[in-house]
Structure formats: C-alpha cells, structure tokens
Amino acid sequence: MSAPAPSPSTSAATRIVIAGAGPAAQALVSQLDRARFTGTITVLSNRDDTPEELLELALLPQVSVRFGQPASHIDAVNRTVATADGMEFAYDQLVIATGSAPVASPVEGADACLSYSTIDDAARIGEAVSEVARELGRRPLGILVGNGTAAGQAEAVLRAQGVRPIRTTARPAAVVPGTSASGLAASAVIFEDGSSMNGDLVVLAEERVSRDGLAASAGLRTAPSGGIVITQDFRTSVPGIWALGDAAAFDGVRLGLLVAAASAAGACATQLLTAASADSGAVPLQAAA
Template sequence: MSAPAPTTTTTAAPRIVIAGAGPAAQALVRQLDLARFAGTITVLSSRDDAPEDLLELALLPQVSVRFGQPASHIDAAHRTVTTADGMEFAYDHLVIATGSAPVAAPVEGAEQCLSYSTIDDAAPIAEAVGAVTRELGRRPLGILVGTGAAAGQAEAVLRARGVRPVRTTARPAAVVPGTSAFGLAASAVIFEDGSSMSGDLVVLAEDRVALDGLAAGAGLRTAASGGIVISQDFRTSVPGIWAIGDAAAFDGVRLGLLVAAASAAGACATQLLTAVADAAPAVAAPALQAAA
C-alpha cells in the first residue's frame, strides 16, 4: 500500500505591471521595493533610451524594465497587456501611469523657461527663483504664461517666493533668452504681433491633456476634461487596474495638480499591497510521492 502523497501550500507570486515610466511610475516602484513587495514588477517604458534613474530601478531583482515597449492594448477580461511590438504581459494588478502631454506645440525657446505642469514643479521653480534672486540682489519680475489651474498654482508659488508675477493669457510666439549667468532664466516673450513683455524670468504653465487613450480603449471610465477617473484609493472603474500620475483624474482634475508624485505613489503602493494580500489564496500543490 502506498502512503498518501503529501501536499505543500504555495502562493503564486503576484504580478504588477506598470504602463509608463515617468516620475509617478518610478516613485511607485521605489515604494513597492521599500515595502519588500515579494512579487514581480514589470515597467513598460515608451523611451528607447535608458536614463540613469530607470537603470537603477532595472537593477532591482524583482523589477523588469522594458525599454521602448510602451503598452498599446489592455485585455481587462484576461488581465493581459500587449506592447507596441506585440509582447504580451499577464498581470494581477495593472497601474497606468502614462502621464500627460502639452496641448500645443512647444513655444520657440521654451527650453530657456521654467515650466509648471504639476505640483512637483513647485520645488525646482522655488530653487531657480532663489538663484535668480541672489544673482539680481532684488525681487525678480516674472512673466507667467498660461491659463487654468496650473497657471494659478504657478502664480501662487512665484508670489510665495517673492517674485512679482505678470500674467499673460496670450500665447507667445517665442521666448527671448536672458543674459543671466543662471542659464535657465529667460528675459522676455514675443507675441505674434511683434509686441513683447520683459522680465527677469519666464514661467510657462500651459494647458496639458492626460494621456488616457490606452485606458479608454480598454473601457475604463475617463473624465469629460480628460484623465482616467480614479477613486480615493487610486482604483479605476475596472477591477485590477489602477492609475496614478498625470494620466489620472480625481473629481475632474488631473492628479498631478492635486498630489505630488511621491505622495501618490506611497498611498497607491499601500493600497496595492493590501489588495495583493487580500487576493493571495493558498494553492495546494502535490509534492513528490515516495513509495511505501
């Protein structure tokens, strides 16, 4: 007579796929790593190059960064993501972090400007303003270009740092580089009619649109003004799919204008880990059977 085969209990390693590799996605990977997430994390990046910050994440043992392989299709029913080159990745939880893009083409000379598109831009703008102020030895005059919530936030940041902001809703045709030793500062903007505005620095806070096409194609609910609709716990309208960063929208507002990327990533990581723990049933697996 043979003895009954012993069984061991195993748990399938949870799989998290992140569509996007920007600041929000990177912050989420770091948070999951700090929390000792025991599963696998696959990051699908649209970038063909390998920037240092992404390379650092790719060195983590549980992380696979797929450079130049952006997500192109989501099969929510079978929980798979297909990339632009046809690779398919299965997931237990999918996080969409595809970000946002400017509505209009860049203004000529925009690289000489400071820019404000999310709350995360407040810190570098404050640092730049401090450098310009020290160089000038006086309160700077700032030209602020833009409308909407981003421009309003940018104006508040500038005022808090002692800048005298002059705001224009007319889009300039070009930005004039400044002569400041602080290379990022621009001194003026020129409009289509030839008129201009001069200052000590220029801040662009133009409208952006959430890149939510991937989500919309999978049937996820999107906001009328753009962005993947999320709840307070970063869940979308489809089970197993989450969204963070500027691709997401809460109460009709781009998430990047509401929460810093690191804060959102930390909160989302907590929710993800809870969901993983709640959905980790033990699976009985037969062990090797020895003859009695």
Template sequence: MSAPAPTPSTSATRIVIAGAGPAAQALVSQLDRASFAGTITVLSSRDDTPEELLELALLPQVSVRFGQPASHIDAVNRTVATADGLEFSYDHLVIATGSAPVANPVEGAAQCLSYSTIDDAARIAEAVGRVTRELGRRPLGILVGNGTAAGQAEAVLRARGVRPIRTTARPAAVVPGQSVSGLAASAVVFEDGSSMSGDLVVLAEERVARDGLAASAGLRTAASGGIVISQDFRTSVPGIWAIGDAAAYDGVRLGLLVAAASAAGACATQLLTAASAGPVLQAAA
C-alpha cells in the same frame, strides 16, 4: 511621505506598470522599500535608458522594458500587449502614462521654467532663489498660461517673492537673456511683434492626460480628460489602478492635486493590501 509599512504579499503577485515617468518610478521605489515579494514589469515608451530607470531595472523583482509602451489592455484576461506584440499577464495593472501639452512647444521654451504639476513647485522655488540672489532684489516674472496650473504657478511665484505679470496670450517665442543663474530666458515675443520683459519666464500651459490606452480598454474617463480614479487610486475596472498625470480625481489631473511621491506611497499601500487579499475578482461580463 514615508514608505508604506511592509505588508505580507504573495510571490505570485504580478504588477505591470504602463509608463515609466516620475509617478511610475516613485511607485516602484515605494514597493521595493515595502519589501514587495512579487514581480514588477515596467513598460516604458522611452528608447533611451535614463539613470533613474537603470537603477530600478537593477532591482531583482523589477523588469524594465525600454521602448515597449503598452498598446492594448485585455481587462478580462488581465493581459497587456506592447507595440512590439509582446504580451504580459498581470494581477494588478497600474496606468501611469502621464500627460502631454495641448499645443506644440513655444520656440525657446526649453530655456525657461515650466509648471505642469505640483512637483514643479520645488524646482521653480529653487530657481527663483538663484535669480533673487543674482539680482539682489525681488524678481519680476512673466507667467504664461490659464487654468489651474497657471494659478498654482502664480501662487508659488508670489510665495517666493516674485512679482508675476500674467498673460493668457500664447507667445510666439521665448527670448534668451543674459542670466548666469541658469535661467536663460527673461522675455516673450508675441505674433504681432509685441513683447513682455522680466527677470524670468514661466510657462504653465494647458496639458491633457494620456488616457487613450485606458479609454480603449473600457475604463471610465473624465469629461475633461484623465482616467477616473477613487481615493484609493482604483479605476472603474477591477485590478486596474492609475496614478500620476494620466489620472483624474474629481475632474482634475492628479498631478495638480498630489505630488508624485505622495501618490505613489499611498497607491503602494493599497496595492500591497490588495496583493495580500488574493486574486482580483473580475467584473461581470
């Protein structure tokens, strides 16, 4: 999706983003490309400094606070406090805290493919292409999971010529293989000792939106998890928005509906429009 067209904005506008994952990074990039003239503060839970975040931190209007996740929102006074006790005032707050797996990782899971959002589709498609070229035939895939994510993963695999064998039983471990394509897993083993073998393994397990920060601030959340948003990414509280896998639209995690870059582009357009409109009106007490 192309960057939103430049929209006049006031230099006094302060945007705070709670979270520093792909959706948050894409939003900062889109706002920068649209010549946003205010300030952007990113509150990251990560103590390390990945290259993509360092690049954003170099932008003149951006401040990335590493290892300082948002811990409390005061929606009335429009402030966000971090776990270290720092407080940041905002005109617009964007919650992009992502999602987390429901269960502990399967042993060896790092050696196989995973599907949790639409953004994973391109990575899986690329990996399947490598395996297909290496094998010289149509690959056989083991797909673990249930629900929307697993259904989307199966569609991706079939579209790329993979013969998927789907199981909803959770394996005890992923077994390393001998592939030189970069995929080191080709089988799974279950608790009872039985196993399933193929040419690649894809885990599409259930995840839950990290919506605790929003819920504690009184934002409406979905019964199945996730911060409820409207089509323009607004939450139930004025001045607070949500994107990425922390958000839910029509009861479904946003990451399963819209790619992070597309959501960020659309949200950036809305934020720029809101910034040019003036101060945020507060909800009635």
C-alpha cells in the same frame, strides 16, 4: 504621506505591470521596493533612451524595465497587456501611469523657460527663483504664461517665492533666453504681432491633457475633460486596474495638480500591497505611521 510598512507577506507570484515610466511610475516602484514587495514589477516605457533614474530601478531584482516598449492594448478580461512590438505581459494588478501631454506645440525657445504642469514643479521653480534672486540681488520680476488651474498654482508659487508675477494668457510666439548664469531662466517673450514682455524669468503653465487613450480603449471610465477616473484609493472603473499621476483624474482634475507624485505613489503602493495580500490570502499590509 508615509511609505508602506515593510513586510515579506506578499506573494512571490503577484505580478504588477506599470504602463508608463515617468515620475509617478518611478515613485511607485521605489515605494514598492521600500515595502519589500516580493512579487514582480514590469515597467513598460515608451522611452527609447535609458535615463539614470530608470536604470537604477532596472537594477532592482524584482523589477524589469522594458525600454521602448509602450503598452498599446489592455485585455482586462484575461488581465494581459500588449506592447506596440507585439510582446504580451500577464498581470495581477495593472497601474496606468502614462502621464499627460501639452495641448499645443512647444513655444520656440521653451527649453530656456521654467515650466509648471504639476505640484512637483513647485520645488524646482523655487530653487531656480532663489538662484536668479541671488544673481540679481533683488526680488525678480516674472512673466507667467497660461491660464487655468496650473497657471493659478504657478502664480501662487511665484508669489510665495517673492517673485513679482506678470501674467498673460496670450501665447507667445517665442521665448528670449536670459542672462542668468544658471541657464534655466528666460527673460522675455515675443508675441505674434511683434510686441514683447520683459522680465527676469519666464514660467510656462500651459494647458495639458491626460494621456488616457490606452485606458479608454480598454473600457475604463474617463473624465469629460480628460483623465482616467479614479476613486480616492486610485482604483479605476475596472477591477485590477489602477491609475496614477497625470494620466488620472479625480473630480475632473488632473491628479498631478492635486497630489505630489511621492505622496500619491505611497498611498497607491499601500493599496496595491493590500490587494496583493488578498490575492495570496495573507494578512493585509498596513501603512507605516
């Protein structure tokens, strides 16, 4: 997906508020900046820390990142968003990118695992597999934990990388750290009954649910299985509100399992710029070829 064409035609008064500060939100801000969006972008983050990637975005002149100020209420009629600490932000266009959360509590030792929750995880898994394979000097044996769409995609990724996957739907009680010099891989899982499975790396692809509570409380349509229902152009059921990343669902599937964050952000940015141009009476922007 190509980035939106640079253009100075959007109105300086256009206010975009993004609820969420994860990969999808970050990719959207980057795309808007590349397109020379001249309005303001306010990012409401539920993180108290200041990761480097967010600090870089906060340095952009048109961007304000509110660390530790998650959106808590949307007034779709008056087009305002309130935060948990009582701040209120007016918007012309609102993007909800609140992501997803695991259904179950983390498995003990999960930090030593590779994980698969969105399409974007495929590249990271591929890099880790290549490193483990170089260390071993052979094709790795992988343990894949999970079921559903994410696990199916993870299995395809592992096979494409030359891993021999052994898949289990039984949830382990703990993960055993491996001996890989990379420090990224675990080598075994232990189940509640004391049995275990051994391999060269472990991938968790467990069920996740979209964080759509903010949207649902504002009257936006949500999917029965979770997620803010969007159209192909990322519009929600309420005018002026869009959804991106794992908070969104298309045809009942989490968006992160359908489209890479950068591609989705590029397409969404084009729609937002067109909406901003319409608000200002300018000629609609076109995506770059």
